[in-house]
Amino acid sequence: MRLRYKAATKEGKIIQGLIDAKDVNEAAGYLRNKEFMVIKVDPVTSGSFSSILAKLNKVKSSDIVLFTRQLSSMLESGLTLMRALEIFRDQIQNKAMIEIVSSLITDVEGGKPLSRALSKFPDVFTPIYISLVKAGESSGLLDKVLLRLADNLEKQEKLKSTIKSALMYPIIVVILMIIVLFVMMIFVIPQLSALYKNLNIPLPLPTQIIVGMSNFVIVFWPLILIASVFLFLFFKRWKKTEQGQLIIDNIMLKIPVFGLLIKQTILTEFSRTFGLLVGTGTLVVDALLETADTMGNIYYKNAVKDISKQIEKGVSVGDAMQSNPLFPAMIVQLVKVGEQTGKVDENLLKASEYYEREVNQTVKTLTTAMEPFIMIVLGVGVGFLIISVITPIYSLISTIQ
Secondary structure: EEEEEEEOOOOOEEEEEEEOOOOHHHHHHHHHHHOEEEEEEEOOOOOHHHHHHHOOOOOHHHHHHHHHHHHHHHHHOOOHHHHHHHHHHHHHHOOHHHHHHHHHHHHOOOOOHHHHHHHHOOOOOOHHHHHHHHHHHHHHHHHHHHHHHHHHHHHHHHHHHHHHHHHHHHHHHHHHHHHHHHHHHHHHHHHHHHHHHHHHHHHOHHHHHHHHHHHHHHHHHHHHHHHHHHHHHHHHHHOOHHHHHHHHHHHHHHHOOOOHHHHHHHHHHHHHHHHHHOOOOOOOOHHHHHHHOOOOOOHHHHHHHHHHHHOOOOHHHHHHHHHHOOOOOOHHHHHHHHHHOOHHHHHHHHHHHHHHHHHHHHHHHHHHHHHHHHHHHHHHHHHHHHHHHHHHHHHHHHOOO
């Protein structure tokens, strides 16, 4: 069973973490043998306050990057794995990460390899991460593998940050538009509608549309809210089905500009991940299957799996990729040249750098083109509201004159 412990070292430092043992007594005895003063040992239950707190205090991707890079540096400097893990545990502040590293220390001290200890945390360490660590342990080059892995993780985070920053502006604008629209429909339009009704002003078509929408929102807002929640949950569940993934991913790839950005991002991740796995000595078929699981699009996932099947039949990687239209000629040629020169991993990493530059350029183009488009949409929306509100008042003034 898994238990959560809190103990004090000989220096008086308080440590806490997770430990696997048959019961509380066995866990406490193990900690005492390590010269720790046991403060508390409790079973980990899904409904406990500590487990809820641990879920709220999640491990961030930046914590994984820091862990990987520092562990690589300490191993390269000649420290043992146990000592490196202990030093890192004493340096970090994230409680969730402290518990994970403490569990790793317990497992490694018990004779387990680091890769097996990492596999206990699938929500934190991806299968590719664990696979690369295992390859590093087998080759005796764990420090170098961790260094390349840290570089890869940093590039992934940089790519995600670039895309998020590009999408943040339109998302904020859309949210603000929806909020303003609901405020108008619930508070402003009903007041104006009552005024127009008291004055017996004939309403033009735009005003009738706005007033009708306002009345509908006011009367049926509970149904709108329930329907929105139901549709969201239904869509979220349907999206996980194979049919849903096929439809949604197909639409995403065909959206103007955004589709191109998605393709470039997928090719960047594919080239970098596949190249990293091949460079650490992973078999090509295994590397492709592991890379397929990281693809964010089901069409590319199926394509990579199809390539692995062709390779098992004796087809070269380049020829197998060439048979699929999802992979552009440039990356196919780089792979073919890499197969001839024995530098597939290096050529794939060059391809990832190329597509990463393309992503940055597409993001800049998208940001530049999106600003005037959003302004046009805002202008049309605001103009329609102004016409709907002002036209009856203008008609009243004209009648009075």
